[in-house]
Amino acid sequence: MTGTVPTLQDYFRHLRMVETANELPALLRNAEKHSWTYLEFLEEILTYEMKRREEKNIEKRLKRAKFPYYKTxxxxxxxxxxxxxxxxxxxxxxxxxxxxxxxxxxxxxxxxxxxxxxxxxxxxxxxxxxxxxxxxxxxxxxxxxxxxxxxxxxxxxxxxxxxxxxxxxxxxxxxxxxxxxxxxxxxxxxxxxxxxxxxxxxxxxxxxxxxxxxxxxxxxxxxxxxxxxxxxxxxxxxxxxxxxxxxxxxxxxxx
Missing domain, CATH: 3.40.50.300 (P-loop containing nucleotide triphosphate hydrolases)
Known part of the structure; x- marks a missing residue:
């Protein structure tokens, strides 16, 4: 089974894992560089996708809030x-x-x-x-x-x-x-x-x-x-x- 990176990216997009699809080349390079196991690689993919989704959700909630400025x-x-x-x-x-x-x-x-x-x-x-x-x-x-x-x-x-x-x-x-x-x-x-x-x-x-x-x-x-x-x-x-x-x-x- 020899899928190309673009093909794998299309699979991820089909599964609505857009963030992972965009980041996949970098994730693959890191996996090779650090000799990740299959389990470590899978965990990294899922963690990255969840983190980026939450960041984008926060961005959407901030936009909808209509704050005049940000002060914490x-x-x-x-x-x-x-x-x-x-x-x-x-x-x-x-x-x-x-x-x-x-x-x-x-x-x-x-x-x-x-x-x-x-x-x-x-x-x-x-x-x-x-x-x-x-x-x-x-x-x-x-x-x-x-x-x-x-x-x-x-x-x-x-x-x-x-x-x-x-x-x-x-x-x-x-x-x-x-x-x-x-x-x-x-x-x-x-x-x-x-x-x-x-x-x-x-x-x-x-x-x-x-x-x-x-x-x-x-x-x-x-x-x-x-x-x-x-x-x-x-x-x-x-x-x-x-x-x-x-x-x-x-x-x-x-x-």
């Missing part, structure tokens, strides 16, 4: 945030709350790291095989308002509903009319006990009713969001202000 939890400067400990960060990154479909609400003034933590949690979830969607509240409301007539909005909403974790950034940064609040309620209701939600806001739940304008809808939304939730209060000086760059030199300019 390791990059979060815990020393500058006195209201959250390293131990708490480690507990959160274990994602037990996500597996139990708990929600997280990150509250605090602008610039204290709410979005950074939310994105960091999202990245951890993606690495562990979960599907994530990230939207600002403004983009989400626009999506809900256009779903009736835009195919793109319908597809994006479908992705949100299929996610294990939905991150909504800047919740309640602006007031909603009754129609918008009603659409937001239906989304929260659809996600209830099916997905976890991370919300970031500079206003506490007790203030949300003022911005939704409908006490009944606000109560219904809070009932679902707060049923299983961890509320984290962040405080301190804005990182963006504290670590800002300047166009001026360190020494003051003398006039």
């Amino acid at each position: 939890l390791d990059e979060f400067k815990i020393s500058e945030q006195q209201s959250l400990s390293l131990r708490q960060i480690q507990q959160l990154r274990e994602l037990n709350w996500l597996e139990q479909q708990f929600n997280l609400i990150l509250l605090g003034p602008p610039g204290v790291g709410k979005t950074h933590i939310a994105i960091g949690m999202g990245l951890e979830a993606i690495q562990k095989g979960f599907k994530v969607s990230f939207y600002t509240m403004g983009d989400l409301i626009n999506l809900l308002k256009t779903q009736e007539y835009l195919r793109k909005s319908q597809l994006q909403l479908k992705t949100i509903l299929q996610a294990d974790l939905v991150i909504i950034d800047d919740l309640m940064y602006m007031a909603m009319d009754q129609r918008e609040a009603n659409m937001f309620f239906h989304l929260v209701n659809d996600l209830y006990e099916r997905s976890s939600i991370i919300l970031t806001s500079n206003k506490g739940p007790e203030q949300w009713g003022e911005l939704m304008g409908d006490k009944g809808i606000t109560t219904a939304i809070l009932d679902r969001l707060l049923h299983r939730v961890e509320v984290i209060h962040l405080n301190g000086e804005s990182y963006r202000i504290k670590n800002r760059t300047t166009i001026f030199e360190a020494e003051s300019v003398q006039t």
